[in-house]
Amino acid sequence: MMLERIHLAILQEVEKQGSLTAAADILCVTQSALSHSMKKLEQQLGTDIWLREGRSLRLTQAGQYLLAVANRVLPQLTLAEERLRQFAQGERGTLRIGMECHPCYQWLLKVVSPYLTAWPDVDVDVKQKFQFGGIGALFGYEIDLLVTPDPLHKPGLKFEPVFDYEQVLVVASNHKLAKFEYVKPKQLLHEVLITYPVAIDRLDIYNQFLQPAGVAPKRHKTIETTDIMMQMVASGRGVAALPRWLVQEYSSKVDVVPIQLGQKGIAKQIFLGARETDLEIDYLKAFIELARKPSASLFTAS
Known part of the structure; x- marks a missing residue:
């Protein structure tokens, strides 16, 4: 050979x-x-x-x-x-999940917990850093499922929507914008915008809200962890854009409020992506079905 x-x-x-x-x-x-x-x-x-x-x-x-x-x-x-x-040792395998959604860990925990109980012979591994991005990780067999709000529909991959959510602005409860039902792009001209360390062209608040209006915030700052981001917002150091369900999760711990982005708001979905050839693997299919259940989407309440 x-x-x-x-x-x-x-x-x-x-x-x-x-x-x-x-x-x-x-x-x-x-x-x-x-x-x-x-x-x-x-x-x-x-x-x-x-x-x-x-x-x-x-x-x-x-x-x-x-x-x-x-x-x-x-x-x-x-x-x-x-x-x-x-297979030789009687095990089922490992479900390797890739995350392209920083705030989705809380949601993922609500799915993983019952899943591990239902599938005791399947391990779950979660990755957030990929050599060639999430789509590349699927094609390169680094992961089996990709959690993403921004699917790229390519031949050989299938993306299943698992729940809907709304992207909102998060401000301190005593912030001047907190009294508004919704905000307009120009109202963020003098604000420090805090986001996760993601490319600007993949941030909804930029590509669906600020950029179409030709507006940029006073300053853009990145923070990796949701906890610190919420603390910064609550202390008046800036504003952030996050899913409404996540803000509701934190509202009992930190003094922040969600505000609709624009008169129509920004509607989003979380998708699970997988290779088409793997969709019949029973434990992978079961994870997708469990993720779709209302009990897994506890954050969708408004």
Whole structure:
């Protein structure tokens, strides 16, 4: 066999580690054995995979193509081996959930708790950082389900809406905007807007509210955790845009109020995305069905 898994693994590790020596250490082979294996492959293929530039290596066009194959194929092989090992040991598997929704952890907990009870032989793992974004993580077999408010409908993926919510402005209860039924974009001209560390073009308050009106806030500040964000808003350090259900969850702990964004408000949905080929896996299907149940959508009350 000309192309073997070890060749793909070598390519991937050399790219990650930056040198043949470091890659050889990770793969538990000698550098000479690694070099010999790749040299033999180059001879069989009739083309170079690397070009040496001093002490460093640069991938040729053929090498770049093989690296792309390695990045796509190796995660699938690893997942297949893990699943088969689990079957052999009588286990069901692990449901790996990716989060592209910072405030959705509270909702996810309400789904995961009954799910773990109903499926005692399935583990749940949650990831928030992906090499190529959430969609890439699905295609790359890093995750099995993606929680996102902004689905990208691509061939091979299916997105199921699981609940509706409203995106609102959050202000301190003594803030001058707190008395309004809804706010207009220009009313945020002199405000510090606090958001999660997400690209501006993916923030609803920008792309559905401020930018269409040609308005920008006085300052934009990012904070990773919801708890700190709510404390900052309650202390008058800024305003934020969050789901109404999340504000209601916090309103008993911090002095904040939700206000509608614009006269019509901003309606949103949370989706669960999966690979179409996985939709018949019983424990994955069961998670989606459980997420759709009203008991999982306790935050949808207005």
